[in-house]
Amino acid sequence: MEDALSLVRVMGADLWVVQKDTNGPFAESSRVPEDVYRVIRAVPGVREASPIAFQSVQLRLGPRPLRVQLIGHRPGALGATAAVAAGRPIVRSRYEILIDKKAGIPLGTKIPLGRATFTVVGLTEGIVSSAGDPAAFVSLRDAQELQFLKANESIRNERARLEADLRAEPALADVPGSALAPIVQDTHLVNAILVRLEPWADPVETARRIERWNRYRAMTTPEQEEVLAKSVIERARQQILLFRIILLAVSTVIIALIIYTMTLEKTRDIATLKVIGAPDWKIGGLILQESLTLGLLGFGLGALLIALIADYFPRRVAIVPFDQYVLLAIVAGICLLASVLGIRRALAVDPTTALGGGG
Amino acid sequence: MPAISVEQVTKVFGRGETEVVAVNEASLAVDGGELVALMGPSGSGKTTLLRAISLIDPPTRGRISIGGAPVCDGGRVLTDDRRLRREKMGIIFQSYNLIPFLTTVENVALVLTLNGISGRTALRRARELLERLDLGRRADIHPATLSGGEQQRVAVARAVVNEPAVILADEPTAALDTDRGKAVMELLRRLGQERRAAVIVVTHDHRMLEGFDRVYHMVDGRISEDDAGRGA
Numbered sequence: 001m002e003d004a005l006s007l008v009r010v011m012g013a014d015l016w017v018v019q020k021d022t023n024g025p026f027a028e029s030s031r032v033p034e035d036v037y038r039v040i041r042a043v044p045g046v047r048e049a050s051p052i053a054f055q056s057v058q059l060r061l062g063p064r065p066l067r068v069q070l071i072g073h074r075p076g077a078l079g080a081t082a083a084v085a086a087g088r089p090i091v092r093s094r095y096e097i098l099i100d101k102k103a104g105i106p107l108g109t110k111i112p113l114g115r116a117t118f119t120v121v122g123l124t125e126g127i128v129s130s131a132g133d134p135a136a137f138v139s140l141r142d143a144q145e146l147q148f149l150k151a152n153e154s155i156r157n158e159r160a161r162l163e164a165d166l167r168a169e170p171a172l173a174d175v176p177g178s179a180l181a182p183i184v185q186d187t188h189l190v191n192a193i194l195v196r197l198e199p200w201a202d203p204v205e206t207a208r209r210i211e212r213w214n215r216y217r218a219m220t221t222p223e224q225e226e227v228l229a230k231s232v233i234e235r236a237r238q239q240i241l242l243f244r245i246i247l248l249a250v251s252t253v254i255i256a257l258i259i260y261t262m263t264l265e266k267t268r269d270i271a272t273l274k275v276i277g278a279p280d281w282k283i284g285g286l287i288l289q290e291s292l293t294l295g296l297l298g299f300g301l302g303a304l305l306i307a308l309i310a311d312y313f314p315r316r317v318a319i320v321p322f323d324q325y326v327l328l329a330i331v332a333g334i335c336l337l338a339s340v341l342g343i344r345r346a347l348a349v350d351p352t353t354a355l356g357g358g359g
Numbered sequence: 360m361p362a363i364s365v366e367q368v369t370k371v372f373g374r375g376e377t378e379v380v381a382v383n384e385a386s387l388a389v390d391g392g393e394l395v396a397l398m399g400p401s402g403s404g405k406t407t408l409l410r411a412i413s414l415i416d417p418p419t420r421g422r423i424s425i426g427g428a429p430v431c432d433g434g435r436v437l438t439d440d441r442r443l444r445r446e447k448m449g450i451i452f453q454s455y456n457l458i459p460f461l462t463t464v465e466n467v468a469l470v471l472t473l474n475g476i477s478g479r480t481a482l483r484r485a486r487e488l489l490e491r492l493d494l495g496r497r498a499d500i501h502p503a504t505l506s507g508g509e510q511q512r513v514a515v516a517r518a519v520v521n522e523p524a525v526i527l528a529d530e531p532t533a534a535l536d537t538d539r540g541k542a543v544m545e546l547l548r549r550l551g552q553e554r555r556a557a558v559i560v561v562t563h564d565h566r567m568l569e570g571f572d573r574v575y576h577m578v579d580g581r582i583s584e585d586d587a588g589r590g591a
Contacts, residue, residue: 272456275415276517277445278473351415354456355406355529 045201072143087122100134368421449518
């Protein structure tokens with residue numbers, strides 16, 4: 001969850017303006033003309049507006065492909081991350097890239113991307129997409145070309161098709177073919193406009209105003225987070241939850257079997273305890289203690305292991321203290337449940353088994 | 360008033376045609392500081408009587424009193440049997456039955472902690488007793504590394520550490536050679552007298568009878584006192 005929302009939060013926007021009737025730019029595709037940001041900037045309460053482009057790309061570096069979430073922004077404007085851990089932010093308008101440390105790409109690396117080669121000028125830390133892919137930042141123009149610029153052959157084909165259409169229309173027959181070039185090469189699209197508001201502005205009211213006059217959808221950052229959490233992450237969460245439930249059930253059975261076996265091995269000792277007067281609650285307490293010790297050892301070992309290998313997971317593993325406490329409580333509950341079988345067995349032990357039966 | 364009195368105790372197993380009378384109207388009374396033996400061949404009912412007296416397997420009929428207070432009457436147990444055993448009884452087993460995952464001193468202290476004495480005090484008292492029994496150097500090791508004689512002396516220490524009114528020993532020397540067996544019996548006699556505890560020892564070994572105040576014989580569940588054993 002932390003990872004999935006990190007990208008939304010790092011943008012530092014109060015509002016996200018996206019294509020009407022979409023949940024863009026993360027949950028759904030969204031296309032907005034780049035220059036809309038100028039109109040939005042004029043809306044009362046808007047302090048800053050800046051276009052932004054998002055796309056998932058696969059880098060061809062080394063033997064294994066590397067997926068990154070590419071973010072195109074205007075250098076120095078909203079959307080440019082301030083969290084540069086090494087190197088510098090993007091200052092030139094072309095062919096510079098800022099990439100998250102998780103990608104494992106050092107500063108100065110040349111990365112072929114689309115038709116150009118980019119140079120890694122800076123590194124960020126802890127910025128990943130909802131899929132766990134590291135984020136990479138480029139200039140808006142670079143991102144637009146990567147996302148919207150068609151192949152030369154495609155451009156030629158579209159131009160020929162348009163010219164044919166024009167020739168079929170007598171009134172437009174005199175328009176030269178070169179005049180069509182900007183139409184088929186238009187890359188001035190973005191996926192969203194990020195908006196930062198004046199401190200006094202009400203985000204919901206401003207969002208509604210933008211929607212009313214500009215026919216785009218404006219979402220507050222909490223709304224964007226909710227869309228992302230509900231539509232993109234929820235299923236993954238449910239799946240992980242199901243795995244967790246299965247693992248916990250299996251753990252309970254394993255601990256219960258271990259405790260039961262250990263209790264069987266101690267039948268004579270338990271009988272002796274009963275003979276020397278140990279009350280049932282004391283004997284049950286010993287079994288429970290054994291079960292809890294087993295569970296806590298497992299929890300400790302697991303916590304240590306996860307702390308040591310968390311960085312090697314494909315996705316970032318966020319170790320939140322609250323989650324740890326909840327897990328600890330669940331482990332204690334499991335141990336309690338698992339010890340029931342052992343305690344029942346222990347209480348059923350006949351104390352006479354501690355004595356000889358010779359006479 | 361005897362430390363323990365057993366009156367007309369009968370223990371019956373099964374019903375109808377399968378009914379077996381393991382102990383038949385057995386009576387005995389033992390004063391504090393007295394050491395008595397319960398002898399008899401295998402299957403005569405010695406251990407069954409011991410189980411009945413300790414309320415581990417209460418009698419079908421009869422009356423048992425500890426310090427004059429009835430604890431079982433007419434087959435009805437009148438008290439919490441576990442509490443009775445941990446507060447008023449010390450029990451010694453044929454095969455020592457020390458808890459293997461506890462150290463020697465922890466085994467002895469266990470009875471005290473079961474009686475609500477704090478861990479530190481219990482360990483101190485247990486250690487003092489072990490030192491008196493020349494087992495001080497063995498206090499912090501686990502029972503598996505002790506010899507049979509040492510293990511049984513630790514078991515005796517465990518049985519007497521809470522100063523019980525009654526000590527019941529079920530063939531405590533069966534797994535020991537004669538010298539070690541006699542040493543254990545001497546220890547029981549000495550500690551029983553010191554602590555004014557009634558000591559009942561089930562044994563079938565005549566060589567161990569030295570120093571016993573009285574000897575009871577059991578045959579087919581019936582008990583009889585052997586006068587010749589008095590003061591033997």
